[in-house]
Amino acid sequence: MWTANLDNQQYKPCKNYSEFHVCNWLIPITSDNAYCASCELTSHIPDLSKEENIELWYRMEVAKRRLIYTLKKLDLPVWRMKPDEPSLRFRFLEDETEDEYGNELTVKSTVITGHDNGVITLNLKEAEDASRVLMREKMNERYRTLIGHLRHESGHFYWNVLIQHTELLSAFRDLFGDERQDYTQSLESYYSLGPPDNWQENFISAYASMHPWEDWAETWAHYLHIVDTLETATEYQVSIMRHKMVNPLQDNLYAQSFDATYEDWCRLTTVLNALNRSMGLDDAYPFIISDKALQKLFFVHKIVSQQPY
Numbered sequence: 001m002w003t004a005n006l007d008n009q010q011y012k013p014c015k016n017y018s019e020f021h022v023c024n025w026l027i028p029i030t031s032d033n034a035y036c037a038s039c040e041l042t043s044h045i046p047d048l049s050k051e052e053n054i055e056l057w058y059r060m061e062v063a064k065r066r067l068i069y070t071l072k073k074l075d076l077p078v079w080r081m082k083p084d085e086p087s088l089r090f091r092f093l094e095d096e097t098e099d100e101y102g103n104e105l106t107v108k109s110t111v112i113t114g115h116d117n118g119v120i121t122l123n124l125k126e127a128e129d130a131s132r133v134l135m136r137e138k139m140n141e142r143y144r145t146l147i148g149h150l151r152h153e154s155g156h157f158y159w160n161v162l163i164q165h166t167e168l169l170s171a172f173r174d175l176f177g178d179e180r181q182d183y184t185q186s187l188e189s190y191y192s193l194g195p196p197d198n199w200q201e202n203f204i205s206a207y208a209s210m211h212p213w214e215d216w217a218e219t220w221a222h223y224l225h226i227v228d229t230l231e232t233a234t235e236y237q238v239s240i241m242r243h244k245m246v247n248p249l250q251d252n253l254y255a256q257s258f259d260a261t262y263e264d265w266c267r268l269t270t271v272l273n274a275l276n277r278s279m280g281l282d283d284a285y286p287f288i289i290s291d292k293a294l295q296k297l298f299f300v301h302k303i304v305s306q307q308p309y
Ligand SMILES: [Zn+2]
Pocket: 014, 015, 016, 017, 023, 024, 025, 035, 036, 037, 038, 039, 040
C-alpha cells in the first residue's frame, strides 16, 4: 500500500505488479479491481510457462500504458460508453509453430498485428528487438516500435468511434480518400507494386498510401507521437534557443490552434535527430511532413480537440 503525495490518498499496486512485475500503475485502495486501468484492457497474454515471454509481455505493457495515458489525457473514450459499443482490448499473442510437445507443426499459425472492432492484436515477436528490426528492414521502414504499432492500431478503433457514423465522414473522404475502395485489393497492389513514386507529397509514410484507413491510422499515430513527446519535453522544461516548448496535453491548450504545437514539434525533432546522430543512432523521427500530410494532422487535431466526450 502506498500514500500518494499528490492527493494524500492510499493506493495498492496492480496485480500484474505483485505477480509478474510487468506493471507499475496503482489502484485506489477502496477499489474492488485487482488490475489497473491499463492491465484490465489486456484480454490475452502470452504463454507464461515460457520464461522469456514475461519480458516480452512486460515491453508490450510498457508501450500500452504510454498509449492509454495519452488517450486519457486527450479525453478519448477507452472504455465502453454504452453496452453495445466496443471498448479497447489488447491481445499479445505468439505464432504457433510447435505443438505442446515441442514438435514442429505442419500447419503453422501466424499472428497478424491488427485491429478488429476495438480489439488490438500484436504479435509478441514485435517485442523482440532482433525480429522487429528484421521486419523493419524487410518492409523497408525507417521507424518500427511497439508504441508506434499501438498508436497506429488505436487509430483504426477511433476511426470507427469518431468518424464512421458521423457528419465528419465526407470531410474525411475529401482529405484521405474514399475508404470504401477494396481493402484486400489495395493491400495486394501495395505489396506487389509498392507506394506511388510521389508518395511523400501526399502521405506521412509509404504505408499510408496503401488505403485511406491506413492513411488515417498512420496520421493518427503521428499525432499521438507529437503530443506525447512534446508533453515529455515540457515536463523536463526543455527549451530550444530560449524558446519554451508548448504542452499540447495541458488543460485548454490542446483545444487551441495546432500551429504552435506543430512548430514546436519541428524544433524539437530537428534537435532530437541531431542528438541521435551524435550518438550514432538512427533518427528519432525519420519523417518529412508535406503540406498535404500536415493538413491531415490538422484534421486529426480538430477531431480530437472537439470530440464530445
Ligand atoms: Zn496494471
